[in-house]
Amino acid sequence: MRLPSGTLRYHERGTGPVLVFVHGYLVNADIWRKLVPLLASDFRCLTPDWPLGSHDVPMDPGADLSPPGMARLIADFLAALDLRDATLVGNDSGGAYSQIAAAEHPGRVGRLVLACCETPQCTWPPTPGGFPLLKATAVHPLPYWALYQVLRVRRTWRWRNTYGWLAKYPIDGVTMRSYLDPVLTRPEIRFDGRKAIGSVSARYVRQAAVRLARDFDKPVLLAWAAEDHVFPLSHARGYAETLGAPLHTIEDSYTYLSEDQPERLAQVLRAWLDSPDAKPS
Template identity: 25%
Template sequence: MIAGAGALPACGVARAGERRASDVAGFAARRRFADTPFGRIAYAAQGTGPAALFLHGFPLNGFHWRGALERLSPHRRCIAPDFMGLGYTEVSGRQDLSPQAQADMLVALLERLGISSIDLIANDSGGTIAQLFAVQRPDRVRTMLLTNCDVHENCPPAQMRNSINAAKAGTYDQKMQRHLDDGTYARSEKGIFGSAYRAPANVTDETIAYYFGPLVSSPLRRSQLNRYLAGLEPNPLLAIEADLRRLDTPTRMVWGTADPLFPAHWASWLDQTLPGSRGIRQVEGGRLFWPEERPDVVAEEARTLWGIS
């Protein structure tokens, strides 16, 4: 069932010299580290009460959810970790970076933080990890809100083939370096921000550096970037289809309509598959990383799913 369609409003596009200062410094000041058997897991935390866990996509980090954390922290203890191999999390060169290993890491992180159950919110490849976590630890997930992400056979999307091949060859980090060196490229249709954001001109240089700087900061981090991306294969979601068909966790899909990687029919697949589905909201014009541009929609849908007026 598709309900609550909402259009993205026109976003103001500032000229390059007029981009407002980002809130990188404030977010970085909230960064904490949890020592786990997997390594030092970076995370941001805001708010008190029952916990909500926010899972970012590739190649971002928890900063993606800063607007949602601000809006939802009056209602939840909001936790936004950086996955292993991305962001500011520190793990060894031998650490498995596959989606399953990431899901296992989240269990260890929650135990380290003394959290027994969560509301789960995810985007992009974080959605793969969310689905694995939810079917393997259903007792720990109260609700799940999925935005544009990997689903069933579309994991990873076919459009990622060239990038995954580059990662397997150990060269994808060079593309990341280009994003850091050339902001115009990063914001173009060939760059990550130009292809995944509706208003890429609003992405500040500080944001680009916060996302991608750590990924190329050392030979180890470059290798981990490549291994994270290469590790998205083979598809882990086909094996859990039967589990998803039994998963009665209340789940809401909120889906951008202008995302070529994850078209809206995959939200419909989830709606028809999950016994606990609470339907779909379409975000008209939303691209892959629309939750960063429209945290108000994330917050509104989360509060409704959580039963908060």
């Protein structure tokens, strides 16, 4: 799909109310591969490969991939498909981008689901696991390239500062290669990744949170891993209270709920989307 910032690849499955999934940094639409089949019988599931370092199609060189730019990209995607009343489902930093998009471009957003992501109490990148190094090395192509070379070795995938604190259980090799090969082998993808991770800041989430609490009058759900090491459950509890939103906890999972517990996440989403709480006021 051609958008003002460049070409965005996306995948579509199912029919019914629209769910638009927003993944985080250094993964792609494969993060939803277990979840979408559990929802597609009743929902139209759209899973873009957002330009966050694991995408196949580079954006235009001048594309704005800062948090506000990513929020605009989400809004442009909804507009290009003429989607109305879409449910944004954001995980990891995709939840941060979803919050900003819902706060700044609410017109086509009907509901917001935040699944283990930045809250106003979190840093961005999150401090646990040493993830701020991702932003620090983005200032120059060479350290950014060097940082990721260790991921050529399979055993590093389970380190806590790579994917080990994001997925409780090992991710299969084919999927991991889809995440890592673009950033390891393609300079134009690293260029997009540097722009994205190098521009993140907690202030964007905090500003969005104020606007969501004050102005966003549409249903919001928080779905959180009980064992999340990166985005503490205590932060989610406070944020849910601020937003007046329900919080559902999911056992036996880390941040990547759709990876560790897709069946349970699908149950939570279905139950909420079918409930009176998820109906527009």
